[in-house]
Amino acid sequence: MSRKITLIATTLGVLFGLCSAAQAETENLRLGIEAAYPPFAYKTADNHIEGFDYDIGEAICAELKVRCEWTEMEFDGLIPALKVRKIDAAISSVSITPDRLKSVDFTSSYYRLPAKIAVRKDSGIQDIPSDLAGKRIGVQRSTNFDRYATDTFEPKGAQIVRYGNQNEVFLDLLAGRLDATLAGSVAIDTGLLSKPEGKAYKFVGPDYRDANYFGMGAGIAVRKHDPLAERINTALATIRANGKYDEIRKKYFAYDIFGE
Template sequence: MKKLALVGGLALSLIAVNLFAAERPLRLGIEAAYPPFAFKTADGQIDGFDHEIGSALCAEMKVECQWVEQEFDGLIPSLKVKKVDAILSSMTITAERRNSVDFTNKYYYSPARLVMKAGSEVDADFSNLKGKRIGVQRSTTTDRFASEVLAAQGVEVVRYSSQNEIYLDLISGRLDGTLADAIPVNEGFLKTDNGKGFAFVGPSFTDPKYFGEGAGIAVRKGDSELLAKLNAAIKAVRDNGEYQKIQAKYFDFDIYGD
């Protein structure tokens, strides 16, 4: 009888553990200063494409989303020390980042573009940018490209914690341009009143060495269970049309890409 009671107690404990695991929120790291992908509403709530996609994925996986907000360059360190379970913050999938984290399949793709005063011209080798101050967000793919390619042509690369800070200095004339992902800079700056007088200049930047394979969700190295669940959820929301509904709220084109 004692053995039976012990077995029964263990079974109940396992059930309780499994219920707790199923009910534990999924902690998603996000930088809420990257419109239209993530931003704060007037009442201080996080909103945007990334936020809505994340909420849809959590609903598909039947888990509660718990959003953890912080600056972009602190997201991977937070993932490593288990302050968050995953990063859903327009993080580009690159070979360099794969050394630190595992990525889901992409959930959208955006090339990078240079934004300067309308009418500016850029030489193919960027030589006429010598002496220009170009703003980039710290620890991004554009930061790496600017540091390795543009700086070699005499460009002064100025790093910021957020893209919104770059826009302020661009408007005030403290910067000559910014290199950033084309979609957010177009939707969050060029299409707004603040972006009047500015335009895309030069080519689209798509070299996978620097600009990766699209935006993915990062998880800790070896977390294959969460990775599989997120990939299945991304496929499900695209198949059932939820992805397209969210996309239509923010963009008038297919952001997913080929």
């Protein structure tokens, strides 16, 4: 009799453990983010993450009635972390590109902005790409900006210098170790041009929107064939319809960034 009781207790314990694990999984959505790309994600003085991406993620979690569990990492680690199941989704201004769609799925786009080049006003750089020959262009490693600069500007004689995050690019540009940077227009405006130390810099050249490189907007990356994408899309549609998206957007931007 005691063996039967022990067996039943053990079975119940296993089932309880499985139920608890499943419940814990549904209560948390593990989100990866790079917190060095203001105003989309950045660290405050007290070491908390804030920004447009972060707030959108929190709004999605609220709609899904789950708790956001944030993991901060470098941008080039987001998709690898997603593929090995360290995170459930990456919300970090990840552009939806044909190349990335080979390995992960995306939700619908939640914003769309062009890429731009910034240089010192007295640099003499005006005609793109001819004036970039022999110049050092800083980009964030493993981004669409990196790919575009490597494929388009490097063959024209530019030297592409890669960094872990965009803040490092700005620091070297300000220090004179770079001649230009290619990045998202808002990231450059917020992280460089709108700051006192950035007054000597300007945008130059066209808007870059080539979908093969800069994608179809920024989406939330999930694993291939994960139904989570549709759940997040439903949440995104809801916060667009009920005004929450616009409430968040107005905290960071005075203009519409959703795109077409």
